[in-house]
Amino acid sequence: MAVRSTTTAETGTRTRDHDTPAPRRPRNTRAGAWFAAFLLLTVSVVLGCRTADTDAITPVPQLLAFLPWLLAPTAVALLFAALSHWRIGLVWGVAALAVTAWYIEPYGKTMEPGGVPVAEIRVLTANVEFGKATDGLIEAVSEQRPDLVFVQECEDTCEKKLDQAFGKASKADKADKLKEKSREKGKEKGKAKTGVYPYRQVVASATSEGSDGSVILSRHPLTPAKGIPATMGMPGATADVDGQEIHLQLAHPMPPLPSTLGTWREELAALRDYAAANIGRPTVVAGDFNATQDHAAFRRILDTGFMDGARLTGDTRTPSWPALTAPAFGAQIDHVLVSRGFTATRTRFLELGNTDHRALVVDLVLRKST
Known part of the structure; x- marks a missing residue:
């Protein structure tokens, strides 16, 4: 019985698997994965x-001031990871989206209304950027008629x-007379x-x-208080409402700023104290x-028990700066914080013009237990 031998001709051009080189990823695909990795790392x-x-x-x-907007680069990274067939990048991106979404939730305490209302106060705060927006502020104060105005x-x-x-x-004496006369004619929610x-x-x-002047x-009636020593003016007072x-x-x-981070931390710590x-x-x-x-130094102020007025009315993420892009894009860095016993009923953000900040108006109610 003849034994048939296998020749190279009969096997044709078939090559062994272990001799086949692994397919190389195109350069543009590798570049996309690297770009996605850079975004996700940041x-x-x-x-x-x-x-x-x-x-x-x-x-x-x-x-950190723009933490909610990290969703945008994360979404771009996910797109490039998908186009690059980078599985680790896809998982990484989904995890980053989930963590960002978790931290977008409002931070800080709220308090259910309780007790008897003893005072209603409208507060307006505005950074007028070196005084350039003073005319806009005067108009806003005349329209809103706040009880207290904080000007930076x-x-x-x-x-x-x-x-x-x-x-x-x-x-002051003349103003008191006008105030009493207006009270006799009637009030609008105590104002x-x-x-x-x-x-x-x-x-x-x-x-x-x-930028250091503040009012x-x-x-x-106000009684002067010590205030907080700071690079820019931070006056204090006690009001009789x-x-x-x-x-x-x-x-x-x-x-x-990179050159003032230490001072920023110290002054926020003073506010926390x-x-x-x-x-x-x-x-x-x-x-x-x-x-x-989203700044730890600010959260430590809230951790004392103080409440953010915008948080109490459901407006936590409404941008107040920069005014040029708000409300479509920005961060809320202007706040009205209140101690226990206060509730907030309404929050508004106003365009003053000639400033990089929007003014913030919050209506507050002070309640006391009977």
Whole structure:
């Protein structure tokens, strides 16, 4: 019986599997995967700091201000990972989306209304950017008629315009008479119908075009308080609102620029200490905090028990800065914080013009247990 031998000719051109080179990924596909990895790594570093409850170093604090918008680069990374057939990237991207969505939820305590209403207060806070938006502020105050006005970056010209528009502190007696007369004619939710703000607490600007000037205007009598020492003016006062003593503190810490991160942390920490010391009595802290709920330094203020007025009315993520792109894009860095006993009924964000901030108006109710 003849044994048939297999020749190369009979096997044709078939080659062994182990001799077949692995297919190489196209260069454009590899570039897409690397780009997706870069985006996801950046997002993950920011989310990692948020999870670790730290503001870390530049550029993390700056990126944390826009944490909800991290959804955009994450979505782009997912697209490139899909086009590159990068499975690890797809899983990574989905996880980053989930973590970002988790932290978009509002932070801070809320309190169910309870007790008897003893005072109703409308608070307006505005950063007028070196006084440039003073005219817009005067118009907004005239329309909104707040009880308390917190003004940041109010230099000398700004102060003079406010004096001309709303009366000087030296006219307090005359303002009291107008106030009593308006009360006799009637009130609108407890607010006197006079355009005069005779009471004020001021930290004057050191320069004619500085950002360190701040003013608290009030319809109600004010007693000066120490305030918080800071690079920019943060005056304090105590207001007598319908017989209720309410402590006031203007907030305007340094912004978290690379060169001022240490000062930013220190001044937010000072605000946190003030909040901790005043949580047990009626207190309002309002202004440009240069921080959002995604900054650990700001959350520590909320952890004292103070509540964000915008959080109480469901407007936590409404941007207040930069005004040029708000409300479509931005961050909420302007806040009205209140101690226990307060509830908020309404929040509005106003366009003043000539400033990079939107003004914030919050209607508050102070309640006390019977």
